[in-house]
Amino acid sequence: MTAKLRALLNDSNSRTYRSRRGFIKEAHVKWRPGEYMLSWGKQNFFGPHMIVLDPAGEYGVELRSFFTTHQPMPDKPDHYVKTATVRAFRLEEPLELVTIVRGKEEIVASVPAGAYVVQNPDGEQYAMTDEEFHRRYIEDE
Numbered sequence: 001m002t003a004k005l006r007a008l009l010n011d012s013n014s015r016t017y018r019s020r021r022g023f024i025k026e027a028h029v030k031w032r033p034g035e036y037m038l039s040w041g042k043q044n045f046f047g048p049h050m051i052v053l054d055p056a057g058e059y060g061v062e063l064r065s066f067f068t069t070h071q072p073m074p075d076k077p078d079h080y081v082k083t084a085t086v087r088a089f090r091l092e093e094p095l096e097l098v099t100i101v102r103g104k105e106e107i108v109a110s111v112p113a114g115a116y117v118v119q120n121p122d123g124e125q126y127a128m129t130d131e132e133f134h135r136r137y138i139e140d141e
Helices: 063-069 130-136
Strands: 015-019 024-030 034-038 041-045 049-053 059-061 070-072 079-082 086-090 095-101 104-111 116-119 125-128 137-139
Touching (some): 041 059, 049 063, 059 063, 063 070, 095 125, 125 130, 130 137
Antiparallel strands (some): 015 086, 024 049, 034 041, 041 104, 049 059, 070 079, 086 116, 116 125
């Protein structure tokens, strides 16, 4: 049976990370509902959100979460850098991760051991492969 994550990440169970320098995302506001197939689950938005065009596959981010964690590139329209520091840990065992943003269930993901769970400053949690995590983030010193 897969365990469920029930706690927010903190100093006792995770480390802090920041985006790698030069990691830029192309993103656009999507005004209609959207559904995205992610590695370990399906992501749903019932209204406006940001769609991030990633080489590994498109995904969505709730508007307020996106704009509190990203800054626009002044010389490059529709391109952003993540400025927020996140918390993360590497899973030792498989996990069922339910992402809830502003009281709405955004995704239920069956995440395998070896993946990372990442938490934005507002508590939103999501998962990504070890490879993807290290492509995006570096430990905050």
